[in-house]
Amino acid sequence: MRYFSLKKRNAFVDFRQATLEGQAPDGGLYFPEKIPVWSNGLIRGLRQHSKASIGIGIMQPYVGDAIPTKELFTIVEETLSFDFPLRRIEERISSLELFHGPTLAFKDVGARFLSRCMGYFAQTLHQKIVVLVATSGDTGGAVADAFYNVPGTAVIVLYPSGKVSPVQEKQLTALGGNIHALEIEGDFDDCQRLVKMAFQDEALKKNILLTSSNSINISRWLPQQIYYALGLAQWDADSNPIIAVPSGNFGNLCAGLLAKQSGLPVEHFIAACNANEVFTSYMNTGQYCPTDSIPTLSNAMDVGNPSNFIRILELFNNNWQAIKETVSSVSITDAATTATIQKVHASKGYILDPHAAVAYKALQDHLENNETQKGFILGTADPVKFPDVVEQAIGISPVVPERLKKLMKKQKNSQLTSWEYPAFRSRAVEILKNI
Numbered sequence: 183m184r185y186f187s188l189k190k191r192n193a194f195v196d197f198r199q200a201t202l203e204g205q206a207p208d209g210g211l212y213f214p215e216k217i218p219v220w221s222n223g224l225i226r227g228l229r230q231h232s233k234a235s236i237g238i239g240i241m242q243p244y245v246g247d248a249i250p251t252k253e254l255f256t257i258v259e260e261t262l263s264f265d266f267p268l269r270r271i272e273e274r275i276s277s278l279e280l281f282h283g284p285t286l287a288f289k290d291v292g293a294r295f296l297s298r299c300m301g302y303f304a305q306t307l308h309q310k311i312v313v314l315v316a317t318s319g320d321t322g323g324a325v326a327d328a329f330y331n332v333p334g335t336a337v338i339v340l341y342p343s344g345k346v347s348p349v350q351e352k353q354l355t356a357l358g359g360n361i362h363a364l365e366i367e368g369d370f371d372d373c374q375r376l377v378k379m380a381f382q383d384e385a386l387k388k389n390i391l392l393t394s395s396n397s398i399n400i401s402r403w404l405p406q407q408i409y410y411a412l413g414l415a416q417w418d419a420d421s422n423p424i425i426a427v428p429s430g431n432f433g434n435l436c437a438g439l440l441a442k443q444s445g446l447p448v449e450h451f452i453a454a455c456n457a458n459e460v461f462t463s464y465m466n467t468g469q470y471c472p473t474d475s476i477p478t479l480s481n482a483m484d485v486g487n488p489s490n491f492i493r494i495l496e497l498f499n500n501n502w503q504a505i506k507e508t509v510s511s512v513s514i515t516d517a518a519t520t521a522t523i524q525k526v527h528a529s530k531g532y533i534l535d536p537h538a539a540v541a542y543k544a545l546q547d548h549l550e551n552n553e554t555q556k557g558f559i560l561g562t563a564d565p566v567k568f569p570d571v572v573e574q575a576i577g578i579s580p581v582v583p584e585r586l587k588k589l590m591k592k593q594k595n596s597q598l599t600s601w602e603y604p605a606f607r608s609r610a611v612e613i614l615k616n617i
């Protein structure tokens with residue numbers, strides 16, 4: 183399989199190069215040259231096959247000969263080494279819980295697949311792969327955890343001092359080993375600026391491969407298809423499901439749409455958004471008008487210009503009508519989000535996180551007008567990651583899992599670092615010298 187840049191639409195590269203580069207040199211997103219068609223065996227056999235063999239069936243055509251099947255099997259198996267239960271919440275609504283991984287959010291899947299592919303490529307590179315990542319909270323935790331102890335790789339993560347939650351800070355700083363945390367005396371924009379400057383610093387990049395493990399990397403995007411298939415493997419209704427996806431940067435939804443084009447039997451998708459309704463407006467009007475993001479309770483979805491929008495256009499040949507046949511989109515307010523968490527807890531005893539609550543409300547509204555249909559939402563995070571919002575809605579805080587308690591007892595290990603480039607640079611040089 184080859185990948186091309188959606189900007190200049192040329193420069194074909196293989197899976198290895200697209201993964202190592204993350205973004206194409208022209209600044210575009212990589213996209214597969216062909217969409218694979220899943221075999222009948224894969225689709226009909228969903229119930230019989232193991233998670234790893236479903237994962238291999240989906241990923242093999244994308245990886246091609248960049249990674250031998252035996253190694254790819256190990257990568258997929260490690261990526262999926264936790265549960266993906268489909269839980270019935272009410273008669274026609276279930277939740278595919280994607281948050282049983284190490285950092286309690288669905289981003290673990292993409293981050294783990296990426297880290298292990300990078301680890302494999304590092305063996306043949308004769309260079310260390312160093313991931314430099316700026317985080318406002320969640321992404322950095324998933325990336326740090328995924329790369330922890332992966333041979334041939336190291337992570338330098340920059341986060342704004344005092345601006346991440348206590349759980350997030352521990353996820354970034356308590357690992358040690360090949361994970362190096364810099365606590366920047368500034369805000370998230372300062373962290374991003376330092377990362378950008380480092381990428382332009384040729385002397386700093388000497389002898390290492392500096393990469394960003396960006397969320398648009400194909401190795402984070404493509405494996406997200408697997409859990410849609412794992413959801414369908416547990417689906418036992420007569421009709422195909424409606425799937426509601428809480429969406430921000432639209433990588434998750436776009437992976438589902440890709441899976442459907444390959445043959446996954448899905449009736450319809452709902453892109454569930456918060457007040458950041460750029461995609462909802464596009465679906466209503468055909469006009470795409472990116473804006474600044476608006477802060478909401480479901481803050482991992484506060485995106486005003488989703489990077490994967492362009493991939494959705496490509497999947498449907500820029501045909502707005504065709505997109506409308508497969509996807510609809512709604513925007514859910516913070517008030518409705520809180521009310522949904524409250525109602526579902528009161529009537530079903532199930533605790534939704536604010537992102538899943540957005541999807542729940544969107545699916546519920548849809549099903550009210552479509553009485554014969556059934557569906558599921560993607561549960562993208564454990565409610566324990568958003569204790570304040572949840573507690574405000576239901577009056578109690580979600581139960582803290584044992585492994586999170588263990589994490590909170592661990593020592594924070596970070597270096598307080600100035601927001602000025604020279605200070606950051608000398609810290610980075612020191613770290614790079616010792617890896």
Ligand SMILES: *Cc1c(COP(=O)(O)O)cnc(C)c1O
Pocket residue numbers: 287288289320428429430431432433434435482483537562563
């Ligand atoms: C990142 C994230 C989302 C949004 O996913 P996209 O792929 O960016 O649309 C939704 N929910 C949670 C909890 C997230 O962390």
